[in-house]
């Protein structure tokens with residue numbers, strides 16, 4: 068077997084070691100353009116978990132690497148003249164040069180042919196090789212030369228960073244956040260060998276510009292950094308090594324292999340240095356590829372396909388975490404300006420979603436106890452409710468006040484259409500649907516989208532509040548909730564607009580009725596599904612007056628029924644949302660064009676409803692913070708939307724996304740909508756609810772403690788488990804009171820297996 072590696076970095080060298088062990092007769096050549104001792108950068112860092120994989124793959128290399136380690140457990144966060152310490156993290160640092168030398172030595176020992184100072188330009192000379200590794204790093208020549216085959220995507224991020232060193236030994240993995248006249252600087256510092264630490268400095272493009280530093284002027288960079296951080300490194304020296312300012316590229320590829328060649332390590336994927344996983348990923352690629360080749364040595368293309376299939380999901384998951392972490396460092400100013408140090412630290416530690424409130428509690432119970440106490444203290448002040456201090460409740464079980472409404476905890480059952488009403492009148496299904504979630508422990512239960520007139524419904528099965536009978540039916544549900552639980556109950560008020568007059572969800576979402584369609588209205592005459600949906604009529608001012616009066620009537624009826632809060636539905640492409648998004652609002656009058664114009668009608672509704680809705684009761688609005696489509700609402704505009712709602716006396720924004728246009732391209736994932744709630748909460752300075760793939764209590768506690776939202780809204784999790792909140796309480800050992808008829812459960816231990 069003949070194998071060539073283009074590149075002698077961690078991925079190329081490590082695979083060569085593993086392959087030579089599997090196939091001792093194989094002829095393996097590594098081509099490296101640098102000399103053996105040339106290396107760019109200082110130290111690399113590994114987590115303890117990573118090292119276990121290496122021990123399994125090659126004990127000799129593992130031993131040599133761990134023998135050169137600087138190990139530490141603590142993370143120090145230096146911020147506004149304070150240092151917060153968190154422990155239990157288990158990291159090791161080592162010199163990149165030492166690591167490369169270890170891998171080179173092991174290669175030489177096993178008989179791998181190492182050719183230094185040899186640059187390779189393409190794959191042609193290796194046509195008759197069995198396998199060629201394109202392990203040529205972030206600027207891979209092979210990837211670019213064969214771009215049509217590999218389909219690379221390079222996303223150069225806006226922040227600037229430089230990789231420096233220092234002869235100061237940081238006592239822990241150290242983050243420093245320091246402000247000067249040019250802006251806020253972030254330092255990622257860690258010891259990698261006796262007497263030396265890596266010192267990565269990062270800032271926004273604006274700060275970099277204001278500093279006047281030049282990309283390639285290493286001397287000026289060192290002088291600037293030395294002066295700014297002299298105290299932090301106790302007067303030690305800042306060191307350079309080709310320390311040029313760069314922008315981090317997120318690299319992904321549509322395909323990882325082509326004929327006998329395979330991309331590995333940084334050439335095929337990058338993960339931001341803030342989660343310290345680039346070298347780990349590169350070396351784990353080597354382990355996975357060696358496994359695949361071992362399984363089918365006689366069919367290399369099949370081995371490469373198996374390697375990509377096995378490895379891609381793991382890499383993508385790490386890249387998702389790395390992207391979330393990178394975004395935190397892009398937006399650090401927001402957290403720095405708005406969060407108190409303890410919360411800033413928690414936000415930093417949980418930024419990539421890989422560390423949650425629960426696993427931080429295992430690593431560092433003291434830090435979590437401190438944040439829980441701090442959070443409970445804030446909640447007590449905010450709500451005016453006394454909260455036991457020792458032990459404090461988990462963040463999800465703290466109260467929250469909006470005007471006179473005090474929620475017992477932070478869990479909300481999301482509005483969910485049941486399509487089970489008749490002529491807008493709800494029935495026993497709705498009583499059980501809402502009632503069981505209230506008994507199940509949520510602090511607030513929301514009705515489904517409840518329509519303000521017959522023609523405002525999405526489907527003939529939608530619930531309404533526009534007739535006397537509706538009020539009586541809702542009163543029964545509200546009474547049940549108030550009499551049998553501590554939950555508060557809210558009503559989501561809506562008009563379906565251009566998404567109206569369609570079939571029940573399980574008969575065909577967004578499909579017009581086979582017969583009996585009613586005329587629909589919207590901001591502009593644009594059908595939701597081209598060629599399928601009815602074309603709505605563009606609303607006249609007269610239509611607007613009617614819709615406004617219908618909202619007011621429904622709000623008055625909601626008050627009569629006894630609801631605690633109402634939420635206006637300004638999201639998901641329904642009538643009011645169709646005014647807000649430029650994709651669905653093409654009007655040329657005072658209600659189209661600028662955001663001020665597009666918000667005019669929704670704000671008119673908010674004002675009109677606020678006038679009749681009792682002063683002591685709060686109001687919410689659900690918005691789509693992005694349309695997930697070009698030219699639509701985006702995160703930045705959603706901040707302005709929320710600010711306008713706040714200026715019109717809205718108490719809280721329920722931050723959802725999308726469903727505005729059928730051609731949207733959403734990026735789903737765990738907590739995928741939370742960053743929008745986080746941004747609005749801090750930039751507008753108003754409470755937010757987050758919704759969307761929030762499903763574990765760990766995530767809920769993390770979101771709340773990090774200040775990403777004030778309430779967590781769960782939809783499908785509540786369909787699956789009406790007692791979701793009770794189960795979360797049980798898991799956390801939190802004593803949630805049962806209703807009297809269920810009091811015998813106090814000493815009951817549930818078992819599912």
Ligand SMILES: Cc1cc2nc3c(=O)[nH]c(=O)nc-3n(C[C@H](O)[C@H](O)[C@H](O)COP(=O)(O)OP(=O)(O)OC[C@H]3O[C@@H](n4cnc5c(N)ncnc54)[C@H](O)[C@@H]3O)c2cc1C
Nearest residue numbers: 074076077078100111112187203204332333340345346349
């Ligand atoms: C600021 C910063 C901090 C980082 N910190 C960490 C960290 O703490 N922990 C961590 O795990 N990772 C870290 N990384 C990432 C890590 O350096 C890389 O992810 C890792 O080195 C990737 O290994 P690789 O083998 O794929 O590529 P590389 O290490 O880049 O190796 C590629 C090799 O190919 C050679 N080469 C390129 N083109 C050719 C050619 N045409 N012919 C011959 N040779 C060629 C290059 O000279 C190079 O030696 C960091 C990266 C940066 C930028």
Ligand SMILES: Cc1cc2nc3c(=O)[nH]c(=O)nc-3n(C[C@H](O)[C@H](O)[C@H](O)COP(=O)(O)O)c2cc1C
Nearest residue numbers: 481482483484515516758759760761781782783784
């Ligand atoms: C069956 C069902 C019905 C829904 N109906 C509504 C609704 O009436 N109003 C609304 O704003 N969102 C509605 N949604 C969206 C949810 O409220 C929620 O935003 C979405 O499901 C994401 O949350 P999840 O990941 O917790 O399920 C509905 C979702 C489901 C699953």
